[in-house]
Structure formats: C-alpha cells, structure tokens
Amino acid sequence: xxxxxxxxxxxxxxxAETVTLSCTYxxxxxxxxxxxxxxxxSRQMILVIRQEAYKQQNATENRFSVNFQKAAKxxxxxxxxxxxxxxxxxxxxxxxxxxxxxxxxFGGGTxxxxxx
Amino acid sequence: DTGVSQNPRHKITKRGxxxxxxxxxxxxxxxxxxxxxxLGQGPEFLTYFQNEAQLEKSRLLSDRFSAERPKGSFSxxxxxxxxxxxxxxxxxASSLGVGGATRNTQYFGPGTRLTVL
Numbered sequence: 001x002x003x004x005x006x007x008x009x010x011x012x013x014x015x016a017e018t019v020t021l022s023c024t025y026x027x028x029x030x031x032x033x034x035x036x037x038x039x040x041x042s043r044q045m046i047l048v049i050r051q052e053a054y055k056q057q058n059a060t061e062n063r064f065s066v067n068f069q070k071a072a073k074x075x076x077x078x079x080x081x082x083x084x085x086x087x088x089x090x091x092x093x094x095x096x097x098x099x100x101x102x103x104x105x106f107g108g109g110t111x112x113x114x115x116x
Numbered sequence: 117d118t119g120v121s122q123n124p125r126h127k128i129t130k131r132g133x134x135x136x137x138x139x140x141x142x143x144x145x146x147x148x149x150x151x152x153x154x155l156g157q158g159p160e161f162l163t164y165f166q167n168e169a170q171l172e173k174s175r176l177l178s179d180r181f182s183a184e185r186p187k188g189s190f191s192x193x194x195x196x197x198x199x200x201x202x203x204x205x206x207x208x209a210s211s212l213g214v215g216g217a218t219r220n221t222q223y224f225g226p227g228t229r230l231t232v233l
Contacts, residue, residue, distance in 0.1 A: 045207070
C-alpha cells in the first residue's frame with residue numbers, strides 16, 4: 001500500500017518570502033500522479049498543483065512550484081512571494097495511474113502560517 | 117460549473133441515531149468519491165462510484181456505513197447507529213474519469229461536519 005508522509009506539522013513564513021513544504025511517499029509503482037491540495041480554515045479543499053510521474057519537468061502554477069525527485073520519492077512544494085491568503089493546511093496526495101487506481105492517499109498535512 | 121455541493125454542512129446527532137449526507141457532484145463528472153477527515157489529519161478514502169456502480173470500498177467503511185448513487189448523479193452516505201468515533205468531516209469529491217491527471221483530478225465539496233454526542 002502506498003503511504004504519504006509530510007514531516008512538517010507547521011511552517012511559518014513572512015509575507016513576500018518563500019516557504020518549502022516537504023512530502024515523501026512510498027510506492028512500488030512506476031506510473032502515478034502527485035498532487036498538492038490547500039485547505040483554508042473552514043473552507044473546502046482546492047487543488048494547488050499536480051505532477052505526472054512520467055514527466056521529468058517540474059510543474060509550476062504561478063507562485064507555486066514543485067521539486068519532484070522520483071528516485072528519492074520526494075515531492076516538495078515551494079510557495080514564492082507568500083501572501084496572507086496562502087495561510088492554510090496543505091496536503092500532499094498520491095494517486096496510482098493504473099486503471100484500478102482511483103483513490104487519493106493523503107499525507108497528514110502541513111499548516112502554513114503567514115506573518116504580515 | 118457550480119462545483120461539488122454537500123448537504124447538510126453541519127450535523128449534530130446523538131449516539132445511536134442514523135444520519136444521511138448528500139453530495140451533488142459537478143454535473144459532467146462520472147466518478148464520485150467519499151472521504152473522511154478527522155481533526156488535524158489528512159482525508160482517508162471511504163468509497164467511490166463510477167456512474168451508479170460502487171467500485172471500491174475501504175475497510176474503514178464498516179457495515180454501519182452505506183453509500184448509494186442511484187442514478188449516477190447525486191450520492192448519499194448513511195451512517196446507522198452512530199458512535200462518537202464517527203465524529204469527523206465527511207468530504208465528497210468528483211472527477212471526469214480515466215484519461216490522465218487532468219481528467220482525473222478530484223474536486224472537493226465543502227464537507228459535512230458530523231458531531232456525535
């Protein structure tokens with residue numbers, strides 16, 4: 001079974017600075033997808049960024065980028081130019097690319113605090 | 117595209133009562149998922165539907181839990197004889213279906229927060 005680990009329960013960042021969230025996963029599969037989701041307080045979970053394992057190029061979405069290291073099974077998220085609205089729980093998630101793979105396996109989350 | 121909706125948003129019940137939650141997915145999405153999220157944890161998969169067929173159930177889904185998606189549109193999740201350990205946020209998500217990360221991206225609803233007294 002796949003597992004996803006987020007080793008940082010909480011990270012604090014100054015507004016306009018950069019913060020990097022760590023995620024490692026364990027799988028025996030070669031083809032899969034990785035995601036970062038953001039869950040603001042009392043609000044619904046939204047997709048931040050996704051990465052296909054077969055792509056070597058790291059995904060970027062505006063101020064959000066990932067560092068995908070397949071061999072190391074590492075998938076970190078970098079938030080640049082942090083804004084107050086970035087304060088939230090961030091979850092790393094894994095999904096198999098097999099035809100039977102559908103469920104997301106989530107890590108325990110990292111709380112991001114943004115200081116003005 | 118109005119997003120995934122869930123009702124009710126909050127439910128308080130007494131131990132032993134039955135509760136039912138509803139999820140309305142994004143209209144063109146044929147896959148629907150249920151997850152449970154306890155305080156301070158990441159969501160855990162419960163079950164998923166492809167159209168009206170329930171294709172996978174987690175071991176977390178005890179026999180007190182039942183989910184349906186009768187016409188391949190909305191879904192209900194029922195918990196019978198609730199226990200205090202059932203207190204959690206129940207999240208619903210939907211996706212288009214097979215075809216890579218973009219088509220299979222799951223979009224989440226706001227969740228139903230259940231409190232069992």
